[in-house]
Amino acid sequence: MKRANSEAAKDLRREQIIHAGLDEFFERGFSSAKMDNIARRAGVSKGTLYLYFASKEALFLDIIKAVAIPRVEMMESMMVQSSGFFSTLNMLSQQLPLLVRQSSVPKVAKVLIGDAFAFPAVVREYRQQVIERGHRALTIMVRKGCEAGEIHTEDAENVARLMIAPVIFSAIWTVVFEPHDDEALDLQALFQCHQQMLMKALRPEAP
Amino acid sequence: MKRANSEAAKDLRREQIIHAGLDEFFERGFSSAKMDNIARRAGVSKGTLYLYFASKEALFLDIIKAVAIPRVEMMESMMVQSSGFFSTLNMLSQQLPLLVRQSSVPKVAKVLIGDAFAFPAVVREYRQQVIERGHRALTIMVRKGCEAGEIHTEDAENVARLMIAPVIFSAIWTVVFEPHDDEALDLQALFQCHQQMLMKALRPEAP
Amino acid sequence: MKRANSEAAKDLRREQIIHAGLDEFFERGFSSAKMDNIARRAGVSKGTLYLYFASKEALFLDIIKAVAIPRVEMMESMMVQSSGFFSTLNMLSQQLPLLVRQSSVPKVAKVLIGDAFAFPAVVREYRQQVIERGHRALTIMVRKGCEAGEIHTEDAENVARLMIAPVIFSAIWTVVFEPHDDEALDLQALFQCHQQMLMKALRPEAP
Amino acid sequence: MKRANSEAAKDLRREQIIHAGLDEFFERGFSSAKMDNIARRAGVSKGTLYLYFASKEALFLDIIKAVAIPRVEMMESMMVQSSGFFSTLNMLSQQLPLLVRQSSVPKVAKVLIGDAFAFPAVVREYRQQVIERGHRALTIMVRKGCEAGEIHTEDAENVARLMIAPVIFSAIWTVVFEPHDDEALDLQALFQCHQQMLMKALRPEAP
DNA sequence: TATGAATGAGTGTTCATTCAT
DNA sequence: CATGAATGAACACTCATTCAT
Numbered sequence: 001m002k003r004a005n006s007e008a009a010k011d012l013r014r015e016q017i018i019h020a021g022l023d024e025f026f027e028r029g030f031s032s033a034k035m036d037n038i039a040r041r042a043g044v045s046k047g048t049l050y051l052y053f054a055s056k057e058a059l060f061l062d063i064i065k066a067v068a069i070p071r072v073e074m075m076e077s078m079m080v081q082s083s084g085f086f087s088t089l090n091m092l093s094q095q096l097p098l099l100v101r102q103s104s105v106p107k108v109a110k111v112l113i114g115d116a117f118a119f120p121a122v123v124r125e126y127r128q129q130v131i132e133r134g135h136r137a138l139t140i141m142v143r144k145g146c147e148a149g150e151i152h153t154e155d156a157e158n159v160a161r162l163m164i165a166p167v168i169f170s171a172i173w174t175v176v177f178e179p180h181d182d183e184a185l186d187l188q189a190l191f192q193c194h195q196q197m198l199m200k201a202l203r204p205e206a207p
Numbered sequence: 208m209k210r211a212n213s214e215a216a217k218d219l220r221r222e223q224i225i226h227a228g229l230d231e232f233f234e235r236g237f238s239s240a241k242m243d244n245i246a247r248r249a250g251v252s253k254g255t256l257y258l259y260f261a262s263k264e265a266l267f268l269d270i271i272k273a274v275a276i277p278r279v280e281m282m283e284s285m286m287v288q289s290s291g292f293f294s295t296l297n298m299l300s301q302q303l304p305l306l307v308r309q310s311s312v313p314k315v316a317k318v319l320i321g322d323a324f325a326f327p328a329v330v331r332e333y334r335q336q337v338i339e340r341g342h343r344a345l346t347i348m349v350r351k352g353c354e355a356g357e358i359h360t361e362d363a364e365n366v367a368r369l370m371i372a373p374v375i376f377s378a379i380w381t382v383v384f385e386p387h388d389d390e391a392l393d394l395q396a397l398f399q400c401h402q403q404m405l406m407k408a409l410r411p412e413a414p
Numbered sequence: 415m416k417r418a419n420s421e422a423a424k425d426l427r428r429e430q431i432i433h434a435g436l437d438e439f440f441e442r443g444f445s446s447a448k449m450d451n452i453a454r455r456a457g458v459s460k461g462t463l464y465l466y467f468a469s470k471e472a473l474f475l476d477i478i479k480a481v482a483i484p485r486v487e488m489m490e491s492m493m494v495q496s497s498g499f500f501s502t503l504n505m506l507s508q509q510l511p512l513l514v515r516q517s518s519v520p521k522v523a524k525v526l527i528g529d530a531f532a533f534p535a536v537v538r539e540y541r542q543q544v545i546e547r548g549h550r551a552l553t554i555m556v557r558k559g560c561e562a563g564e565i566h567t568e569d570a571e572n573v574a575r576l577m578i579a580p581v582i583f584s585a586i587w588t589v590v591f592e593p594h595d596d597e598a599l600d601l602q603a604l605f606q607c608h609q610q611m612l613m614k615a616l617r618p619e620a621p
Numbered sequence: 622m623k624r625a626n627s628e629a630a631k632d633l634r635r636e637q638i639i640h641a642g643l644d645e646f647f648e649r650g651f652s653s654a655k656m657d658n659i660a661r662r663a664g665v666s667k668g669t670l671y672l673y674f675a676s677k678e679a680l681f682l683d684i685i686k687a688v689a690i691p692r693v694e695m696m697e698s699m700m701v702q703s704s705g706f707f708s709t710l711n712m713l714s715q716q717l718p719l720l721v722r723q724s725s726v727p728k729v730a731k732v733l734i735g736d737a738f739a740f741p742a743v744v745r746e747y748r749q750q751v752i753e754r755g756h757r758a759l760t761i762m763v764r765k766g767c768e769a770g771e772i773h774t775e776d777a778e779n780v781a782r783l784m785i786a787p788v789i790f791s792a793i794w795t796v797v798f799e800p801h802d803d804e805a806l807d808l809q810a811l812f813q814c815h816q817q818m819l820m821k822a823l824r825p826e827a828p
Numbered sequence: 829t830a831t832g833a834a835t836g837a838g839t840g841t842t843c844a845t846t847c848a849t
Numbered sequence: 850c851a852t853g854a855a856t857g858a859a860c861a862c863t864c865a866t867t868c869a870t
Contacts, residue, residue: 003848003854010854027324032238035840045856047842056840113383114321117234120387127384158400162373169372172379176320177334180327193365197408210829217829242865252831254867263865417833417869424833441738446652449861459835461863470861527797528735531648534801541798572814576787583786586793590734591748594741607779615818624850631850656844666852668846677844 014052017042021063026107026175030060030115064112064122067104072130075099079137085145086199093195096167097187106171113172135160151202159202166194221259224249228270233314233382237267237322271319271329274311279337282306286344292352293406300402303374304394313378320379342367358409366409373401428466431456436477440521440589444474444529478526478536481518486544489513493551499559500613507609510581511601520585527586549574565616573616580608635673638663642684647728647796651681651736685733685743688725689751696720700758706766707820714816717788718808727792734793756781772823780823787815 004013020041024033035056039046053059078095082088100106116123138160145151153159173185211217227248231240242263246253260266285302286295307313323330345367352358360366380392418427434455438447449470453460467473492509496502514520530537552574559565567573587599625631641662645654656677660667674680699716700709720726737744759781766772774780794806 005849005852005854013854029236029238029321029325031236032325034838046840047856048854050841051854110320110323113317113379114236116317116383117386118236118239123383124387127388131384155396155400158397159404161376161397162401162404165372165376166369168379169368169375172320172375176323176330177338179324180331181334189362190365190368193362194369197366197369197404200410201404201408203407212829241863253865254831255829257866258829419831419833419870427833443650443652443735443739445650446739448859460861461835462833464862465833524734524737527731527793528650530731530797531800532650532653537797538801541802545798569810569814572811573818575790575811576815576818579786579790580783582790582793583782586734586789590737590744591752593738594745595748603776604779604782607776608783611780611783611818611822614824615822617821626850655842667844668852669850671845672850 010052013044013048017044017049017052017059018063018066021059022067022104022107022111025060025063025111029111030056030118060119061122064108064126067108068126068130071099071103071105072133076133076137079141082141082144085141085148085150088141089195089198092163093191096191097170100167100170100174100187106175109168109171110175135164138163145202149204152204153202163198166190217259220251220255224251224256224259224266225270225273228266229274229311229314229318232267232270232318236318237263237325267322267326268329271315271333274315275333275337279340282341283344286348292348292355292357295348296402296405300398303398304377307374307377307381307394313382316375316378317382342371345370352409356411359411360409370405373397424466427458427462431458431463431466431473432477432480435473436481436518436521436525439474439477439525443525444470444532474533475536478522478540481522482540482544486547489548490551493555496555496558499555499562499564502555503609503612506577507605510605511584514581514584514588514601520589523582523585524589549578552577559616563618566618567616577612580604631673634665634669638665638670638673638680639684639687642680643688643725643728643732646681646684646732650732651677651739681740682743685729685747688729689747697754697758700762706762706769706771709762710816710819713784714812717812718791721788721791721795721808727796730789730792731796756785759784766823770825773825774823784819787811 004010017038020043021033021038023041024038028034028037033056035046035049038059039049042049049059053062078091079088112119112123112126135157139156142151142153142156142159142163146153146156170185170187170190174187178184209216211220224245227250228240228245230248231245235241235244240263242253242256245266246256249256256266260269285298319326319330319333342364346363349358349360349363349366349370353360353363377392377394377397385391418424431452434457435447435452437455438452442448442451447470449460449463452473453463456463463473467476492505493502526533526537526540549571553570556565556567556570556573556577560567560570584599584601584604592598625634638659641664642654642659644662645659649655649658654677656667656670659680660670663670670680674683699712733740733744733747756778760777763772763774763777763780763784767774767777791806791808791811799805
């Protein structure tokens with residue numbers, strides 16, 4: 001492999017390894033993942049991995065951090081700047097299939113589920129930094145919708161959870177079933193259906 | 208350990224091992240699970256495991272089979288004998304929290320997610336024997352509800368999926384977050400909320 | 415290798431491994447010593463080593479302990495029961511060549527010297543439990559000889575050290591030079607000479 | 622690091638590396654010594670080491686040679702020009718503590734003991750070039766003393782060895798115990814005591 | 829049947845050495 | 850000459866599996 005002498009080149013190399021690592025951890029879980037495989041996937045030698053990451057565990061932790069954090073911020077800002085519940089819901093219905101299909105979020109989720117007991121601290125932090133923040137932003141969005149009279153519900157928190165549930169469902173589905181099966185879930189239709197059900201379910205009762 | 212001379216005693220021993228194995232696989236995933244630990248949990252020696260199961264993998268497969276199959280049948284029959292959509296939905300809302308909290312289903316799900324790539328055949332079979340059958344039963348129930356005029360929807364399949372999504376969501380939540388955290392999700396309230404939203408979302412429009 | 419089912423058989427196996435380990439550590443030092451080699455020397459597999467010792471370091475520490483401690487006690491008792499300086503000195507002159515040639519003490523000393531920096535705690539303990547105790551016993555013996563009028567010296571402590579010096583000298587010589595060279599040091603003649611010089615050097619001056 | 626363009630500058634660089642190497646080999650033994658550490662101690666990069674020494678082993682060998690040889694010559698000349706046994710003995714008693722405390726000889730000795738089996742050729746050469754030459758010079762000095770009537774002994778060779786023994790003893794002591802302990806041996810007193818004992822022990826009997 | 833001592837293939841990690849810059 | 854990123858052989862340690870007791 002070529003030398004990475006500049007800082008930029010080294011960052012690139014880090015990225016390659018993180019990418020390769022995520023794939024390997026995703027496919028095999030932490031303990032079955034082999035540093036050898038990660039090296040091969042990244043196109044470097046095993047020794048090189050240790051120039052960039054202190055250990056398999058350190059690589060794992062860095063991967064989780066690198067992939068998870070940016071995503072939340074994106075979603076958070078999306079919901080905070082919300083201009084009305086329905087328009088945001090609409091935007092979400094279009095964005096979420098992309099998040100599930102294109103981003104690394106489902107892969108990270110799969111890895112974290114599989115190795116939850118091995119890394120309780122990571123799971124806790126992920127819950128706080130990703131799940132709770134997402135849930136809070138969504139709850140606020142629901143409450144604002146209520147206050148604006150757009151929607152009605154007595155239980156904003158659970159509504160927020162139920163809005164998320166299909167994301168989790170389809171993320172799991174995607175990573176667990178689709179790699180070994182031909183039929184792909186039609187996420188657009190699923191989220192479309194979900195959006196319509198939500199709109200009807202949350203519609204304020206006529207007086 | 209006492210000898211298990213009768214068939215009944217041998218079956219009991221098998222049960223103990225399967226139970227111990229599920230716990231170990233659940234907590235560590237397939238590859239980190241140690242036969243030593245399973246033996247200790249089951250109160251037998253390592254050698255004994257191999258009298259009942261040919262290998263770690265055979266034990267794993269047997270566990271999945273032993274735990275998963277019976278559950279589906281229960282759920283299937285529950286929905287097939289359905290006496291009206293709403294009454295069945297009501298029953299489900301009460302039963303599902305128990306399924307999530309009391310049964311081994313979430314544990315098995317967690318294991319299968321974590322080791323999906325190591326056992327594609329198992330995953331495929333699980334999908335066909337558990338998920339698809341459950342989804343089909345649910346879809347039929349939705350369709351019957353439509354035909355009976357109780358509810359209305361254009362997309363029974365996705366409605367069925369969205370009815371299941373919170374089960375997956377809470378199953379994952381339960382096994383991933385709750386073991387390392389104090390706050391437990393209030394499943395009753397969650398499924399209550401879900402039921403009400405479904406009822407409103409599926410209510411046939413007034414003409 | 416045969417199974418070691420009884421406690422006695424296990425102790426024997428431990429002894430074999432300790433013996434093999436000492437040889438390997440002696441010949442290569444701690445860090446070059448290979449567990450594989452130790453296993454081969456002991457006639458067991460690598461895995462078996464770890465049934466008896468938690469790690470390479472634990473094996474090392476146990477070896478030092480197993481070999482060093484008993485020796486001191488022997489020497490200490492020899493000098494404490496001393497019936498007169500000259501008779502004890504005579505006994506020592508006969509015993510020490512055996513200690514140097516037959517026992518494991520010089521091997522352990524060589525190992526400790528080579529790995530002194532890697533195991534400062536061991537070195538300190540060895541100094542306290544072996545060296546200091548030996549030196550103290552010898553000093554007392556010299557003082558008693560003075561009080562009994564057999565010998566005379568103003569500096570019992572250094573005399574004790576100088577009595578020991580040839581032991582260290584010949585121990586080092588034996589383990590460092592003799593394995594790679596034909597000529598063996600004539601320890602009997604050396605200690606004989608040393609004894610005579612000591613007798614003359616310590617003889618009280620005629621009035 | 623600056624380039625070393627002149628021959629003198631290159632020799633200096635060599636010296637730095639040799640010095641750094643001795644410290645590292647002394648502290649960790651050959652196989653635990655890391656080229657990385659040596660480079661850091663010498664203030665150069667790892668690659669530079671290989672510009673001056675072909676390999677770790679070559680560096681090791683050069684260090685032994687560089688440090689050991691000069692010392693012998695010094696000692697040899699000291700004893701050969703001897704102007705009488707007692708005056709030389711006196712001089713030795715004063716010089717030896719310095720040799721033990723100030724020079725690199727004890728460090729080299731420690732390294733050679735620790736890695737004796739890995740470098741039998743070095744050990745043999747060291748024995749021949751350093752030990753044997755020293756022993757021969759000392760034996761000659763004793764014999765001359767006898768012939769001159771200053772002293773008397775039947776066994777000049779072992780007397781020479783016993784004259785050396787405390788040097789070995791204190792060298793070992795210094796490098797093994799003192800780095801990890803506060804109490805330092807009082808070498809002056811020790812050699813003083815030794816000198817006095819030798820003088821008395823070797824004194825010709827009155828007729 | 830039940831045990832647990834023994835095995836050895838497999839994996840994370842280190843580090844002497846190389847060589848592009 | 851000097852650097853330090855890259856390499857891969859080597860080694861400590863683990864654990865599923867076997868089998869003598």
